[in-house]
Amino acid sequence: MAYVAALVPAAGMGLRLGENLPKAFVDLSGRTLLDRALDGLLASGALSQVVVVVPGPLVDRTREICARVAGDVPIDVVVGGAERADSVRAGLRAVDRADVVLVHDAARCLTPPETVARVVDAVLAGSPAVVPVLPVVDTMKSVDADGVVTGTVDRASLRSVQTPQGFDADVLRRAHAAADHATDDAGLVERLGVPVTTVPGHPEAFKITTPMDLVLARAVLAARQPVGSESG
Numbered sequence: 001m002a003y004v005a006a007l008v009p010a011a012g013m014g015l016r017l018g019e020n021l022p023k024a025f026v027d028l029s030g031r032t033l034l035d036r037a038l039d040g041l042l043a044s045g046a047l048s049q050v051v052v053v054v055p056g057p058l059v060d061r062t063r064e065i066c067a068r069v070a071g072d073v074p075i076d077v078v079v080g081g082a083e084r085a086d087s088v089r090a091g092l093r094a095v096d097r098a099d100v101v102l103v104h105d106a107a108r109c110l111t112p113p114e115t116v117a118r119v120v121d122a123v124l125a126g127s128p129a130v131v132p133v134l135p136v137v138d139t140m141k142s143v144d145a146d147g148v149v150t151g152t153v154d155r156a157s158l159r160s161v162q163t164p165q166g167f168d169a170d171v172l173r174r175a176h177a178a179a180d181h182a183t184d185d186a187g188l189v190e191r192l193g194v195p196v197t198t199v200p201g202h203p204e205a206f207k208i209t210t211p212m213d214l215v216l217a218r219a220v221l222a223a224r225q226p227v228g229s230e231s232g
């Protein structure tokens with residue numbers, strides 16, 4: 001049976017959210033983003049290990065969260081770095097047994113378990129790198145340095161990329177060893193010339209980045225409540 005590890009980068013400062021604490025530890029309707037991200041991952045039933053990557057001063061707080069959500073799957077906590085890729089590399093050092101590695105932003109904390117399982121299944125079926133994606137819904141323009149439109153981009157070939165991103169463990173290690181900077185892990189794998197394939201993402205896997213995203217996340221959670229459950 002394949003050993004599937006999930007890295008959860010949760011060491012970002014959340015500057016765009018502006019809550020004065022690292023984003024993964026911000027409250028979302030009574031629980032932190034990190035609590036909720038771990039719930040979704042663990043509920044997939046697809047994981048052998050989870051490694052959460054957090055700021056050094058929040059390691060103890062993270063251990064408390066992990067103890068609350070833990071079941072059969074071991075959860076380790078490691079300290080992250082200045083950039084997301086540094087945090088992923090710190091996590092990778094803690095998963096030496098893995099055949100498959102998922103990288104899942106704590107900030108995408110409402111990602112449904114089915115999306116997690118879909119990514120794992122695609123890697124186990126033979127794809128070395130898999131990203132969940134959604135079609136782009138807005139008209140896309142390119143602009144110059146002054147903001148003047150230089151063209152309309154054909155959005156038919158564009159996709160908006162989510163996490164978890166799933167990888168053959170050796171491919172992800174090679175990708176991170178070969179390059180430093182990318183906005184996502186699949187971007188590093190692309191540079192190796194390894195094909196990255198897509199599976200359908202989910203609208204609820206959006207990344208909580210700005211205050212408006214928190215408003216949306218609260219609404220999603222309220223809509224998930226079974227009717228009458230809030231009245232006690």
Ligand SMILES: Nc1ccn([C@@H]2O[C@H](COP(=O)(O)OP(=O)(O)OP(=O)(O)O)[C@@H](O)[C@H]2O)c(=O)n1
Pocket residue numbers: 008009010011012013014015016017023024053080081082083084085087088105106107108207208209
């Ligand atoms: N040095 C970093 C930076 C980001 N992340 C994590 O990577 C995910 C995606 O990053 P992003 O949404 O850009 O988070 P922040 O860097 O926290 O956001 P901001 O740029 O607003 O500060 C988040 O779960 C974040 O905690 C991380 O583990 N280590």
Ligand SMILES: C[C@](O)(CO)[C@H](O)COP(=O)(O)O
Pocket residue numbers: 084105161162163183184185207
């Ligand atoms: C990995 C990622 O979530 C894919 O959409 C995203 O690229 C990471 O966050 P950032 O806002 O690009 O730093």
